[in-house]
Amino acid sequence: MNNLTAENIDHCEASNLQVIVYQPINKWRTDIVCRHIQNDKVITNHPSPCKIAMKRKIIANRQIKVSRLISDEESGDDEPQSTSDTNTSYCTNSSPPSVVQLLGSSDEASSDSDTGEEFCLDEDVYEVDKILNVRSFKLGTTIYKQYQIKWTGYDDSSWVDESNLNCPGLLRTFYEQRGSFYVEPVAGADNDVGFNMENWTTPSQILQSINGYKNSNMHSSEIKVESFEKVRSYDAIYILYLDCHFYVIMHFHQTNQGYISDGTNMYIRDANIRSKIRSILLNKIKLKALQNNIQSRQDFCGSSAAALGITFLQKYKYRSWRNPLNVPPKLVKRLAKAMHKHDSILLETSKVNDRAEFCQYCTKRFFKPKSLILHERYCKNLRNQTN
Numbered sequence: 001m002n003n004l005t006a007e008n009i010d011h012c013e014a015s016n017l018q019v020i021v022y023q024p025i026n027k028w029r030t031d032i033v034c035r036h037i038q039n040d041k042v043i044t045n046h047p048s049p050c051k052i053a054m055k056r057k058i059i060a061n062r063q064i065k066v067s068r069l070i071s072d073e074e075s076g077d078d079e080p081q082s083t084s085d086t087n088t089s090y091c092t093n094s095s096p097p098s099v100v101q102l103l104g105s106s107d108e109a110s111s112d113s114d115t116g117e118e119f120c121l122d123e124d125v126y127e128v129d130k131i132l133n134v135r136s137f138k139l140g141t142t143i144y145k146q147y148q149i150k151w152t153g154y155d156d157s158s159w160v161d162e163s164n165l166n167c168p169g170l171l172r173t174f175y176e177q178r179g180s181f182y183v184e185p186v187a188g189a190d191n192d193v194g195f196n197m198e199n200w201t202t203p204s205q206i207l208q209s210i211n212g213y214k215n216s217n218m219h220s221s222e223i224k225v226e227s228f229e230k231v232r233s234y235d236a237i238y239i240l241y242l243d244c245h246f247y248v249i250m251h252f253h254q255t256n257q258g259y260i261s262d263g264t265n266m267y268i269r270d271a272n273i274r275s276k277i278r279s280i281l282l283n284k285i286k287l288k289a290l291q292n293n294i295q296s297r298q299d300f301c302g303s304s305a306a307a308l309g310i311t312f313l314q315k316y317k318y319r320s321w322r323n324p325l326n327v328p329p330k331l332v333k334r335l336a337k338a339m340h341k342h343d344s345i346l347l348e349t350s351k352v353n354d355r356a357e358f359c360q361y362c363t364k365r366f367f368k369p370k371s372l373i374l375h376e377r378y379c380k381n382l383r384n385q386t387n
Contacts, residue, residue: 128167131174132157135197136183137244145183146197147174159197187244188299190266198342201302203227203239206246209306209335210237210313219313231284237312239305242276246305250312251285257363258285259312261325263295263304264347288363291324294332297344303335321358323365 133148145162165171175181188200207227213219228238231251238249245266250259260267260277267273268289277287295304311327357372358365361379366372 128152128170131170134174134178134183135159135200136185137187137197137200138185138241139243143183143185147171185241187241187246188301190243190245190262190264190301194298194345196299196342196344199297199299199302199340199344200244201339203241203246205339206239206302206306206309209303209339210309213310214313219310219317221313221317223313223316225309225313228280231281235316237309237316239309240277240280242273242280246301247277248305248308248312249281249285249287250316252363255362256285258287259290259321259358259363260287261290261292261308263292263301263308265289265291286363288323288358288365290321292327293324294327294329296332296347297336297340298347299342299344300336300340303332303339306335306339307332319360321360321363323358 129150129152131147132150134145135148136143136145138144146159147162147165148157149160150157184202184204186197186200186202188197189195204227207225210225214221214225223235223237224232225237226239228240228249232253234253236251236253238251240247240249245262245264247260247262247267252258267277268291281287292308294307295301307327308325310331311325315321315325357367357369359372359376359379361376361383364375366375
């Protein structure tokens with residue numbers, strides 16, 4: 001009823017009917033949300049009256065519908081700000097959310113317009129239990145972090161971007177228990193289509209796999225294998241991290257020559273990558289690219305880098321460099337099984353027909369073995385005269 005008169009009220013009372021005052025839809029839906037939150041002992045500080053603002057957000061390449069409560073003063077803004085302080089996360093799914101907005105307690109929450117909570121009008125309310133783990137990845141010079149969240153009442157956990165966190169108390173407790181604020185970046189794919197970050201690995205895991213083979217008779221060598229920090233003054237094998245992908249570099253410091261290879265031949269295929277790597281190396285190493293076709297899955301970049309590093313140990317010991325690089329398939333399968341436990345998209349293996357051998361002194365390419373032998377004798381004599 002919009003217009004109530006004395007006659008209408010008397011008629012309703014005589015007919016045992018209850019008079020209900022008309023309320024706009026925004027108001028009674030807001031009352032339902034606030035009443036539901038109060039019943040769960042969660043106090044909100046939203047000004048009254050409130051309205052519900054609908055918008056869309058893109059978080060981690062996912063488009064999410066977001067409902068927010070705003071006051072009349074904020075209703076004219078294009079980007080309504082959230083002013084509630086809770087320790088509860090809301091989403092529009094019936095299962096634990098994959099990407100949500102988290103809020104800390106009332107003394108921790110902020111009013112950043114880009115970090116408001118997501119309200120669910122008709123679904124369950126999800127409460128954060130604790131932070132289980134953290135991971136990071138690096139694009140250019142920027143490091144992005146994600147946290148694994150355990151939800152109250154659910155066995156499953158989900159990963160949440162650091163930009164969507166607003167709970168410094170929980171983060172402080174997590175890092176105190178962890179004992180370190182350093183998070184080593186992970187990598188595993190050369191593009192952003194269909195990857196699974198559960199398969200991604202860190203440079204330390206790759207180095208651990210490579211060093212496990214250094215004591216074998218076939219791969220034993222004095223050469224150091226390390227994560228790239230700077231160009232060393234000794235022969236070394238570098239594991240280079242660039243844009244969520246690993247590259248393996250063999251560096252001969254006396255001649256400033258080297259070989260480079262990666263699981264999907266990204267260095268060969270992308271001129272921009274070649275330019276970036278030259279800049280990282282300060283143009284101190286003249287690189288020769290070695291092709292391969294060992295990587296079969298989208299996220300198996302880590303095991304491919306480990307297999308290439310182990311193969312580089314063998315090639316360095318016997319001074320036998322051939323293009324394309326011959327990597328034992330059993331080694332690749334063994335490393336992939338040990339380092340990747342989740343499903344991944346199958347890649348189309350590229351056919352490599354270019355076969356060549358390189359001089360161990362100047363890395364010049366030869367297609368005929370006899371020419372290579374003669375040239376290496378010349379290079380060796382020249383090198384001895386120089387020394």
